[in-house]
Amino acid sequence: MTELPEYTLVRSRRRTLALEITPSGQVIARAPLKMSRARIQAFVLEKAGWIRAHLARVRRQNQLAAQAGKLTAEDIQALRKGAEPGIRERVHLFAKALGVTYGKITLRSQRTRWGSCSAGGNLSFNCLLALAPPEVVDYVVVHELCHRKQMNHSPAFWREVAVALPDYPARREWLKMNGPTLLARLPDE
Ligand SMILES: [Zn+2]
Structure with missing residues (x-):
């Protein structure tokens, strides 16, 4: 069974459910105010593969950037x-x-x-x-x-x-x- 990825839930007056991965590698689920938690979890679970792949890329990029060094x-x-x-x-x-x-x-x-x-x-x-x-x-x-x-x-x-x-x-x-x-x-x- 796929494990539910860790994520932060942000509710607002929006109509649709969307996932976002920040440059620092945080997973954010943006959901309408009244959508049930079960439905949100099912959605996140369904996207688990995409989240893992995307997170791996973000981490790799941050690693490369760290090697290249921060700009002053x-x-x-x-x-x-x-x-x-x-x-x-x-x-x-x-x-x-x-x-x-x-x-x-x-x-x-x-x-x-x-x-x-x-x-x-x-x-x-x-x-x-x-x-x-x-x-x-x-x-x-x-x-x-x-x-x-x-x-x-x-x-x-x-x-x-x-x-x-x-x-x-x-x-x-x-x-x-x-x-x-x-x-x-x-x-x-
Ligand atoms: Zn443009």
């Missing part, structure tokens, strides 16, 4: 300075190719995202992109610029990304697989 504030500052000119250049280039405009470009260290695009067209990029391959940086740049056409992740948005970078799925996959290892190198708060 100075390291991050240096990464930011180093990455900024290249990212500006790529934004300029791809914006022209896509026929879109943009506002300010900011680089910061962020724990959860690689880039963002505001409604007004200001772009922000994670300075840890300095540690990612150039083709992955291009993917993040194109992704954010395509939000100038589609402020969502609809099929129409992904079609725009695919026009600029037909092989974007592989680049996105790299970020999915290796991104957490990079993010884990940020100093603890």
Whole structure:
């Protein structure tokens, strides 16, 4: 019989039940206020295999990050300075190719995202992109610029990304697989 994985239950005014694994390896079940505990447990049990696999990956990534070492504030500052000119250049280039405009470009260290695009067209990029391959940086740049056409992740948005970078799925996959290892190198708060 499968053992019930350890998890923390968080109830809120939501409609559906969802599992989440935090970067530190905590399993959180998010459930509607009145859902029975039996139903929640059955769900967690059903997902036990997925939880174990995901936890193993998170732990491995944290281990790798620990080996690679935490970055200091100075390291991050240096990464930011180093990455900024290249990212500006790529934004300029791809914006022209896509026929879109943009506002300010900011680089910061962020724990959860690689880039963002505001409604007004200001772009922000994670300075840890300095540690990612150039083709992955291009993917993040194109992704954010395509939000100038589609402020969502609809099929129409992904079609725009695919026009600029037909092989974007592989680049996105790299970020999915290796991104957490990079993010884990940020100093603890
Ligand atoms: Zn997006």
